[in-house]
Amino acid sequence: MFKNTQGRLTRIYSGLLILFLILFIVIVYSVLYVVILKNEEHELQTLVNQEARFIENDLWENNKGDLRGFQNQEVVFAGVNQFFYYVVDSNGEMLMGSETNPRFRPDLLRLVSAGFRKGNEVRQETLRVRNFPNGGGRKGEFHSPNEDQDVRLMIARQSLYYKGQFVGELYVGKDISFIYQLFSWLIIIFAVLGILFIGIALIISVKMSERAMIPISSAFKRQREFVGDASHELRTPLSVLLSSIDAMEMTIELEKGGMIAKLLTNMRQEVKRMTHLVTDLLTLARSDSNTIELRTEVFDFRPLAEKALESVQPLAAAKQIKLGLSSPSSLQVAADHERLSQLLYILLDNAIKYTQSGGEVKLGLSKKGNELYIVVQDTGIGIKKEDLGKIFERFYRVDKSRSRQAGGHGLGLSIAKWIVDTHKGTIKVTSAVGKGSTFEVRVPDTNK
Incomplete structure (x- = not known):
């Protein structure tokens, strides 16, 4: 139970830390x-504006009404760090x-020509380059010779005017492939850091969950000790009460159906019920503290099953429930004799409690390989799928009112599961409402 709780806390803490990490990476990126x-x-955009002003100033100073005089002045852009530049006149003809x-x-x-529609803008395009020529790239650019690749370009346009009249356009493109490579490297770095952080987050989460479980474990330990001590102390007065009732019945002449006899x-009945409850609580308290060890021995399981059926026969007879046993004549097993006897009684008692008068309860025993199979089938009220x-x-009871009437207190099946778990076995149930339930137990041979 504590391991499952600590595991859930660890998953919650690590999930929150990882979520914060993901948010941090997304925001930073x-x-x-x-x-x-x-x-x-x-x-x-600043570069394009500067060059556009230079061209417009030159047109104004030289009183030129178009851009044709710039056809031989490409030296104007020498040294500018761009992938390309084009100057186009008002007719769409490229001048330089x-x-x-x-x-x-x-x-x-x-x-x-295809990308720009209206106004001055900056946009991104991808230029597909096949077999990049040797020497084609410029120093400082992220290109490899003779390699097929895509070049990411950022292109800006600026309209040119002379005395308020449109005379042409200037286009400048810049290679920003290195930026996207930088982003790719950044993703790889974040991924590596994320993996490292996840490992650290798991370690931190385990430590945090351990610290969170300390007060819970301490409180549960004190509660377990109290339940164990109280159950142990209650057994003596309950035994005294039961002995006193027996003595009263032997010393007092009771009339059949009289008030004293009924009392x-x-x-x-109530003292027996309390004794049974105290015994169950003590068993669970010891199971939590792992103070009960299995006493493994080899024995024939069939006589044990017959004795268990005999012990619950009065309960079945009171409700006219038919008991049945299906078992080989001999069934040698290696397990804890006392615990398996308790397991049988719990399963049979539970089946009888929730089977209506005139019903049937069957006990099936078999050996498959090195496993003992115990099947208890009843024709009772059944269990809903969600339960x-x-x-x-x-202390879980499907129908609390019926459980109280039947004398149940919600501990029997939890003890049964604990007994099966201590034998490293399995217990499962199938049921249909109104048709009955089937409990199937598999207990491995502890000597194999």
Whole structure:
């Protein structure tokens, strides 16, 4: 129970830490992405504006009404760190321009003519480059010779005017492939750091869950000790009460159906019920503290089953329930004799309690390989599907009113499961409402 709780706490703590990590990475990556691209966009736009003002000033100073005089002045852009630039007149004819490699010009012109519709803007395009020519790239750019690749371009446009009249356009493109490579490297770095952080988060979560479990474990330990001590102390007065009732019945002449006889009978039943409850509580308290060890021995299981059926026969007879046994004549097993006897009584008692008068309870025993199979089948009220996973929990009762009437207190099946678990076996139940339930137990031979 504590391991499951600590595991859930560890998963919650680590999940929260990992969630914060993911949010941090997404925020940092997004901020860097926006800031870096905006900075590149601003630099490119500033460059285009400067060159456009230079051209317009030259037109004004030389009183030129068009851009044709700039056809032989490409030196104006020498040294500018761009992938290409083009100057186009008002008729769409390119007057001058340059690019890192002339083979790119048709593709670049197609990008320029198709991409811009109206106004001055900055946009991104991808230029597909096949077999990048040797020497085609410029120093400092992230390109490998003779390698097929895509070049990410940031392109800016600026309209040119002379005395308020549109005379042409200036296009400048900048290679920003290195920025996207930087983002790719950043993702890899974040991924590596994330994996390291996840490992650290798991370690921190385990430590945090351990610290969180300390007060819970301490409180549970004190509660367990109290239940164990109280159960142990209650057994003596309950035994005295039962002996006193027996003595009263022997010393007092009781009339059949008289008031005193009824009172003594009720007292005996309640004392027995309390004794049974105290015994169950003591068993569970010891099971939590792991103070009960299995006493393994080899014995014939069939006589044990017959004795268990004999012990519950009065309960079945009171409700006219038919008991049945299906078992080989001899069934040698190696297990804890006392615990398996307790297991049988719990399962049979539970089946009889929840079977209506005139019903039937069957006990089936078999040996398959090195495993003992115990099957208890009844024709009782059945269990709803949503309750099947809870019936082995302590103090859980599907129908509390019926359980009280039947004398149940919700501990029997939890003890049964504990007995099976200590034998490293399994217990499962199938049921249909109104048709009955079947409990199937598999107990491995502890000597094999």
